[in-house]
Amino acid sequence: MKLLTFLGAAKAYPTTYVMPDGREHTAPFCGVALARFYPDIDMRVFVTTKAREQHWATFKGLTEDYVASLTPVDISDGETEERLWRIFQAVVENVEAGEAVIFDITHGFRSLPFLSFLAAAYLRTVKSIGLQAVLYGNYEARDQSVQPNRAPIIDMTPFVALLDWMVAADRFVRFGDAHDLAERLRAQRPDYQAQQASDEIRDQAIRMSQAATALDGVSLALRLIRPSEAMTASAQLQTKLIDATATVQQYALPFAPLSQQVTDAFAPLALGEHEQKADRVAALARERRMVHWYLERSQYVQALAVAREWVISWAMAQLAMPELTDRQHREEVEKAFGRANDQRQRQRGAFDDETFSTGLTLRSLNQIADALKLFAELGNARNDLLHAGKRPGPLAAVDMENSVKRLCGRLDQLPLPGGGD
Numbered sequence: 308m309k310l311l312t313f314l315g316a317a318k319a320y321p322t323t324y325v326m327p328d329g330r331e332h333t334a335p336f337c338g339v340a341l342a343r344f345y346p347d348i349d350m351r352v353f354v355t356t357k358a359r360e361q362h363w364a365t366f367k368g369l370t371e372d373y374v375a376s377l378t379p380v381d382i383s384d385g386e387t388e389e390r391l392w393r394i395f396q397a398v399v400e401n402v403e404a405g406e407a408v409i410f411d412i413t414h415g416f417r418s419l420p421f422l423s424f425l426a427a428a429y430l431r432t433v434k435s436i437g438l439q440a441v442l443y444g445n446y447e448a449r450d451q452s453v454q455p456n457r458a459p460i461i462d463m464t465p466f467v468a469l470l471d472w473m474v475a476a477d478r479f480v481r482f483g484d485a486h487d488l489a490e491r492l493r494a495q496r497p498d499y500q501a502q503q504a505s506d507e508i509r510d511q512a513i514r515m516s517q518a519a520t521a522l523d524g525v526s527l528a529l530r531l532i533r534p535s536e537a538m539t540a541s542a543q544l545q546t547k548l549i550d551a552t553a554t555v556q557q558y559a560l561p562f563a564p565l566s567q568q569v570t571d572a573f574a575p576l577a578l579g580e581h582e583q584k585a586d587r588v589a590a591l592a593r594e595r596r597m598v599h600w601y602l603e604r605s606q607y608v609q610a611l612a613v614a615r616e617w618v619i620s621w622a623m624a625q626l627a628m629p630e631l632t633d634r635q636h637r638e639e640v641e642k643a644f645g646r647a648n649d650q651r652q653r654q655r656g657a658f659d660d661e662t663f664s665t666g667l668t669l670r671s672l673n674q675i676a677d678a679l680k681l682f683a684e685l686g687n688a689r690n691d692l693l694h695a696g697k698r699p700g701p702l703a704a705v706d707m708e709n710s711v712k713r714l715c716g717r718l719d720q721l722p723l724p725g726g727g728d
Contacts (some may be wrong), residue, residue, distance in 0.1 A: 308439065309401075310338075310341060310349070310410075311411065312350065313413075313423065314353070315358055319335035319336055320456070322458050323455050324340040324458055335365065336362070337444030337458075340444070342369075346374070348409075349376045350378070351378050351380055351401045352377065354382065355382060355384050356384075380401055394419065395425075395426055398423060403434070404436075405434070406437065408430070410423055410426075410427045410440070410442065411444075412424060413446070420443070428470040441462070441464045442460050444458050445460070445461050468494075471487075472562070474487065475491050479572075482606065485526045485569060486523055486527075489523045492515050492519040496512045497509075511553075514547075515554050515555070517547045517550070518550070524543070525541050529597075529601075530609075532612050534613055534616075537597065538577060538578040538593050541578075542578055544577070552566065576593055587624050587631060588723050588725055590631070594617050595617060595719070598617065607712075611685065611711050611715065614715045618682045619682075622640050622672055623637065625667075625672050626667045628665060644678075644682050644683075647659070647669060674720070677720060678721055681717050681718070
């Protein structure tokens with residue numbers, strides 16, 4: 308295991324540094340105390356020229372007998388952005404992939420504690436380090452009523468998790484993917500021992516788990532293009548987030564400001580399974596909103612897939628077909644649309660009427676010519692996407708993006724049955 312510490316040039320005073328678990332040691336530098344708390348560790352000491360002149364000999368003398376290795380790493384004072392980047396690079400270069408690492412940010416000069424804090428988070432992702440702790444000897448909060456003064460060592464590792472929340476929030480805001488938020492919620496649940504000790508705490512953990520499961524459910528349904536399931540999951544999510552509100556405030560505070568944003572993002576899609584069957588117009592409206600939801604988050608494959616199927620559902624609803632997911636009826640409509648579009652190509656837009664199994668006809672559909680044209684163009688674009696452009700004359704990526712936006716936007720021109728919105 309490796310410990311990275313910084314040695315500044317400020318005057319040092321003997322201080323009793325106290326770990327969260329009660330261990331303590333008196334030393335002029337927190338790093339010296341940590342050498343006692345973590346014996347036989349590989350210690351790297353980032354030290355400026357001035358700090359080396361003033362303190363390195365003392366630091367080395369108090370530390371070298373207790374660590375496996377002690378290596379000074381010369382750094383600049385970080386007075387410019389360029390020098391700060393060099394310090395950052397020095398930190399990165401002194402950590403190997405997969406290492407278990409402790410950061411001590413007590414004695415860093417000026418912005419170095421902040422820089423090392425960010426480096427810790429960066430290395431977790433880039434080099435997959437096992438971040439054991441980010442420690443800060445809080446000299447400012449020392450107890451001055453005793454000699455030597457006593458300073459608590461604060462474990463700031465949980466605050467590194469704020470960056471995980473930031474990444475999860477960014478992924479949600481940009482792509483609508485709440486999976487990482489769900490993982491963060493699960494990670495913040497009360498531990499097993501706490502749950503076993505209290506029925507109330509166990510109930511709180513269950514509420515957080517249910518909220519996380521609901522987040523995963525709606526994200527997966529949307530990612531895998533399951534509109535009906537996504538609507539149902541969105542409706543369930545609203546309830547689960549409300550149920551977990553108090554628990555989130557206690558155990559997952561970074562999620563609290565996001566909770567309403569998550570609710571608002573999925574609310575336009577929310578419609579329970581029973582409501583979908585009872586009110587097909589409402590279901591069509593939600594599904595059309597889902598297409599726009601995808602577009603707003605640059606999920607063009609999903610938007611196009613749902614849009615094409617929506618046109619079929621739109622026609623089935625007007626043709627009084629009892630179940631919009633019935634395969635036989637969907638194929639009946641799709642084939643009729645295909646025949647009509649073939650005729651339109653051969654006959655300069657003209658097409659024959661056709662009677663469906665419900666007794667209603669193709670020309671009874673509102674704006675059927677517009678619907679047929681849109682259906683054909685959506686199908687062509689979908690094939691271009693799903694066949695990965697492996698056909699003559701595929702659209703360039705930027706042209707495909709613009710085409711998907713334009714085609715999906717035309718769904719709004721097809722009126723819902725009964726004048727629904």
